[in-house]
Amino acid sequence: MNELQELYREVILDHNRQPRNFGAIDDADRVIDGVNPLCGDRMTLYVKLDGATVQDVSFRGTGCAISVASSSLMTERIKGASIDETMNLFEMVHDMLTSDANEPPDKLDKLVALAGVREYPSRVKCASLAWHALRAALKGAEHEVSTE
Amino acid sequence: MSAVATKSPDLAPITDIASLREDFPALQQRVHGQPLTYLDSAASSQCPQAVLDAVVRQQSLDHANVHRGVHQLSERSTLAYESARERVRDYINAASEHEIVFTRGTTESINLVAESLGGSRLSAGDEVLITWMEHHSNIVPWQMICERTGARLVPAPITDAGEIDLEAFDRLLTDRTRIVAFVHISNALGTVNPARELIAKAHAAGAVVVVDGAQAMPHKRVDVRDLDCDFYAFSGHKMFAPTGIGVLYGKERLLEEMPPWQGGGEMILTVSFDGTTYNALPCKFEAGTPNITGAVGLGAAVDYLARIDFAALEAHETALLGHASERLTEIDGARIIGTAADKASVLSFVIDGIHAHDVGTIVDAAGVAVRTGHHCAMPVMDRFGVAATARASFALYNDDDDIDRLILGLRQAVELFR
Ligand SMILES: Cc1ncc(COP(=O)(O)O)c(C=O)c1O
Numbered sequence: 246m247n248e249l250q251e252l253y254r255e256v257i258l259d260h261n262r263q264p265r266n267f268g269a270i271d272d273a274d275r276v277i278d279g280v281n282p283l284c285g286d287r288m289t290l291y292v293k294l295d296g297a298t299v300q301d302v303s304f305r306g307t308g309c310a311i312s313v314a315s316s317s318l319m320t321e322r323i324k325g326a327s328i329d330e331t332m333n334l335f336e337m338v339h340d341m342l343t344s345d346a347n348e349p350p351d352k353l354d355k356l357v358a359l360a361g362v363r364e365y366p367s368r369v370k371c372a373s374l375a376w377h378a379l380r381a382a383l384k385g386a387e388h389e390v391s392t393e
Numbered sequence: 394m395s396a397v398a399t400k401s402p403d404l405a406p407i408t409d410i411a412s413l414r415e416d417f418p419a420l421q422q423r424v425h426g427q428p429l430t431y432l433d434s435a436a437s438s439q440c441p442q443a444v445l446d447a448v449v450r451q452q453s454l455d456h457a458n459v460h461r462g463v464h465q466l467s468e469r470s471t472l473a474y475e476s477a478r479e480r481v482r483d484y485i486n487a488a489s490e491h492e493i494v495f496t497r498g499t500t501e502s503i504n505l506v507a508e509s510l511g512g513s514r515l516s517a518g519d520e521v522l523i524t525w526m527e528h529h530s531n532i533v534p535w536q537m538i539c540e541r542t543g544a545r546l547v548p549a550p551i552t553d554a555g556e557i558d559l560e561a562f563d564r565l566l567t568d569r570t571r572i573v574a575f576v577h578i579s580n581a582l583g584t585v586n587p588a589r590e591l592i593a594k595a596h597a598a599g600a601v602v603v604v605d606g607a608q609a610m611p612h613k614r615v616d617v618r619d620l621d622c623d624f625y626a627f628s629g630h631k632m633f634a635p636t637g638i639g640v641l642y643g644k645e646r647l648l649e650e651m652p653p654w655q656g657g658g659e660m661i662l663t664v665s666f667d668g669t670t671y672n673a674l675p676c677k678f679e680a681g682t683p684n685i686t687g688a689v690g691l692g693a694a695v696d697y698l699a700r701i702d703f704a705a706l707e708a709h710e711t712a713l714l715g716h717a718s719e720r721l722t723e724i725d726g727a728r729i730i731g732t733a734a735d736k737a738s739v740l741s742f743v744i745d746g747i748h749a750h751d752v753g754t755i756v757d758a759a760g761v762a763v764r765t766g767h768h769c770a771m772p773v774m775d776r777f778g779v780a781a782t783a784r785a786s787f788a789l790y791n792d793d794d795d796i797d798r799l800i801l802g803l804r805q806a807v808e809l810f811r
Binding site (some may be wrong): 248249252253258261283286287307308309310311313365368371 | 747748749750751754755758766780781809810
């Protein structure tokens with residue numbers, strides 16, 4: 246059960262049970278659909294910008310605990326952050342999810358809860374879907390993103 | 394040394410299904426420190442030692458290309474390959490070995506029929522009738538050929554239990570229907586379709602019938618002449634043989650009429666720049682060097698299955714399905730997807746508040762392998778309003794201990810999430 250508890254930390258379970266920023270933003274500047282073809286999960290990310298700042302962000306969709314918690318933690322963290330900061334955060338999260346070489350930087354704070362997926366290669370995409378959608382949204386893409 | 398595994402027709406059929414488990418080396422291992430509980434045979438089954446031995450022998454001593462050498466190994470290899478074809482023919486009771494085309498698997502078999510038969514017979518205004526419970530491999534090839542020919546793809550609806558809605562099927566089967574393609578046993582729901590009845594109806598309407606038999610082969614003794622289907626597609630790796638080999642059975646008359654599909658070696662008689670003449674069946678549809686070792690493995694798997702008493706096998710699997718379905722009621726919030734009256738040992742389910750993906754990861758830690766996701770049947774998921782299910786599938790080598798460990802794993806999932 247130990248590795249499992251690493252994966253399903255209390256923070257993850259909590260954000261899965263009560264996702265933050267769940268729902269649509271009617272006047273969003275960017276709306277991006279993300280799909281994980283492996284499991285058929287879909288999420289839609291809504292971003293409202295104020296100049297170079299993420300003024301508001303939310304998501305909707307169905308997914309496993311890892312993908313819901315990742316989306317929820319992400320939106321909680323980036324609300325009010327600058328686009329530069331957010332892109333930087335994307336890189337750090339990406340590194341944390343895909344390489345176990347380094348300890349995750351302290352800056353990641355609560356997002357470190359996602360580090361458990363490194364032991365589960367098939368689940369990395371669940372955790373990264375929201376982040377890929379976010380990066381696409383901030384880059385101004387309007388099409389669908391996929392984890393593939 | 395003989396390249397051909399000898400058949401032993403005199404041996405009594407095996408009725409003690411529980412004794413078969415020890416034939417499968419993969420099942421003797423532990424994963425995550427737990428005995429392996431393999432409940433994912435509907436995705437791909439394990440191989441018995443007899444199949445592994447046949448594969449090793451073929452590859453280590455008898456390997457050479459087929460149909461093109463005069464030397465000893467080529468003779469042996471050709472004999473082994475063609476003998477596998479003959480055993481498959483015998484096993485499914487096809488009329489001639491010309492009717493057994495080796496392919497990469499069910500997917501390739503269906504693509505072959507869709508492109509060759511569909512491509513030459515369909516035109517605008519024609520219809521291809523399928524069902525809502527098809528695997529993507531029995532949807533997409535038809536969509537592609539319909540797009541090319543202007544024909545229309547018509548899916549027959551299914552009921553809340555996951556059975557074909559026969560009234561709707563009758564209504565949708567018209568004089569425009571050229572081809573009817575349906576799954577014999579659904580991989581996502583376990584439903585066993587009334588194949589003979591559907592085939593007879595389709596024939597009465599003048600349509601050609603293609604059956605996706607991928608899930609039926611490991612559970613049923615299939616007799617293509619009794620079914621009277623025109624085509625029957627299946628994969629070795631779901632019936633205890635290796636991956637990369639499968640079969641398209643087709644009635645000789647139809648295969649004869651159909652244009653070749655892929656071009657290359659093996660499928661020709663003569664080639665010149667003025668034109669090419671094609672080889673006879675089944676080689677016409679086997680361009681290039683085939684999967685010789687895979688075919689030999691499939692031949693050995695068919696020998697293995699041929700010795701089993703299928704009444705005993707079906708009783709064993711029905712008992713497992715019944716037991717597992719009943720034990721699932723112990724799990725808070727669990728709901729079975731697919732409750733057909735005639736159902737193979739495939740148990741698809743969801744648990745309230747826990748995504749199938751999480752269920753799969755948690756039971757894996759307990760050594761239990763189940764499949765999670767949409768099972769390549771997204772329309773089925775849509776029909777039942779779920780994004781994904783967890784699926785435990787039971788094969789001849791599973792037993793009640795496997796069910797106990799599955800239920801234990803599911804309890805852990807519920808505990809962790811509540
Ligand atoms: C009902 C059904 N049809 C077709 C297929 C495709 O088989 P393959 O991937 O071996 O070509 C599968 C395998 O998942 C299946 O379950």
